[in-house]
Amino acid sequence: MSGIIVVGAGQAGASLVETLRAEGYDGPVTLLGDEGAAPYQRPPLSKKYLLGEMTRDRLLLRPEAFFAERGIEVRAQARVASVDPSAKVATLADGETLPFDKLAFATGARPRLLPPEMGGGLAGVHAVRTLADVDAMRAAFEPGRRLLVVGGGYIGLEAAAVAAKLGLAVTLIEAAPRILGRVACAETAAWFAALHRAHGVDLREGVGLARLEGEDGRLARAVLADGETLDVDFAVVGIGVQPNAELAEAAGCAIENGVAVDAACRTSVPDLFAAGDCASFPWRGVRVRLESVPNAIDQGAAAARAMLGAATAYDPMPWFWSDQYDVKLQIAGLAKDWTRIVTRPGAREGAISHWYYRDAELIAVDAMNDPRAYMSGKRWLESGHSPAPEALADPAADLKTL
Structure with missing residues (x-):
């Protein structure tokens, strides 16, 4: 019996299959991964897990029983060799063939x-x-x-x-x-x-x-x-990553800095979708590919809804973070083509934020140990509000009044 296959058992793939069930899809769902591990978080790998502050079991996105209880078949050692969109068949490296009605690539990226x-x-x-x-x-x-x-x-x-x-x-x-x-x-x-x-x-x-x-x-x-x-x-x-787009390309999908999808996560091939680090999508007049957990979660969910016929335009507000020593960096927006940087000291010692402007438009913020600046910036970016750079640069000005 056919159903939906998701290739890639990372954050995007896990979000996609979970959303399918949450939205009421009751057909077969198969999540295919090739790492031999249940879906897990990647960000703590280079931080708490490497430091020994997080155990392997705490990396799991969900308890393994979570997927079984929802009728989601997770195959953690199933490398997909090819996808035939005409025959609606995915072939594994060992020769096994799996039929599908719809298929999503959530294949992520790999280090250079x-x-x-x-x-x-x-x-x-x-x-x-x-x-x-x-x-x-x-x-x-x-x-x-x-x-x-x-x-x-x-x-x-x-x-x-x-x-x-x-x-x-x-x-x-x-x-x-x-x-x-x-x-x-x-x-x-x-x-x-x-x-x-x-x-x-x-x-x-x-x-x-x-x-x-x-x-x-x-x-x-x-x-x-x-x-x-x-x-x-x-x-x-650590010299960057490249999207795992080869499988989708061989299936006939258009490639542009990853698997090119439309605003509803659809590839150029009918019934094939993509989400997460491997996918590039149109965003506010440009094509972007976001390497972040929030994007993987939200775009995976958007792809699931599109597969079920409830497509909506995916329009995220990008946000990221990094932990180094006792510093938490929080980033909102995309820092591209800025023309001015405004620096603002935080309310507590050691806190600081840098605000990116393209002319008079606020486009991003980097906040170091300054969650208040980050949250204000994120809200402004989501609403399209741009406080005057001169006012923002004044440490005496209350963020709430801006």
């Missing part, structure tokens, strides 16, 4: 890896994406060991913060002129660079990696682009 010629295949070189990735590196986080972090994005910074907190000697290199170059303003980047240096991280901006070198197949040193050689015990590579 160093090529073999740069030492990417050496033992002791790690990426951060899956539970298996973090399990493979946890034992290396011992006080006194030397860690090289390649890449100054949020994943690299979070790994560096965990390592420094655990007493490792951490060097972080970023080839671009500054950290967070693609996602944050220079003011936010400088604030976090100072934070990491204050915790003993040797943070080097504008310094690329030439190659990693090993002994007996294991990482032993790093050669930097400027010729300097560093002895290291292991490395974490």
Whole structure:
């Protein structure tokens, strides 16, 4: 008997199948994953789980019985090899075929890896994406060991913060002129660079990696682009991710920075949908792909409703967060093409926020240990309100009056 198949058992896939049942769908629902684990949270992997402050069972999105009780078949070791939209059949790597009426791709993204010629295949070189990735590196986080972090994005910074907190000697290199170059303003980047240096991280901006070198197949040193050689015990590579769109592309779906979907999460192929990190969608005149938990949850739910014939335009307010040391960064909006940054000190010591304007329009906010600024910014962005930059810059001005 056919039904709905969801390929990808991460946050988006779990949200999608849960919404199908919540909205009254009573046909067969199958959730296919290839990690050998029930759906789990990814953000704590590089934070509390790596620190040892969260156990494996607490990572689960839902108790395993949750899906069974709702008649959702979860197959955690089922890699999909192909999807035939004409025959309405998904074929697994072992040759098994599964019929479907509708299918959704929630295949997520994968880390960009160093090529073999740069030492990417050496033992002791790690990426951060899956539970298996973090399990493979946890034992290396011992006080006194030397860690090289390649890449100054949020994943690299979070790994560096965990390592420094655990007493490792951490060097972080970023080839671009500054950290967070693609996602944050220079003011936010400088604030976090100072934070990491204050915790003993040797943070080097504008310094690329030439190659990693090993002994007996294991990482032993790093050669930097400027010729300097560093002895290291292991490395974490955080140089971005790429969407897992190959399966959808082979099924005939249009690809544009991921699986291209319309405002209702429909791909270019009838009865095929996509949601989460793998999907790009139209948003306020541009096409975006959001790598965040809120987007995975909300877009997964939107895809489920579209599959059931209740399609609505997906119009999210992007928001993100990052935990580093005792700092919680909260972000609302998309920081792109800004023309002005307004800095506002928070009400309590150490709190600060940076506000992004495109001319007179507020488009995003970065709030460091300042939840009040974040919540105000998020509400303003959702309502389309833009307080005057000059008024916002005045620390004496009450956010409520703005």
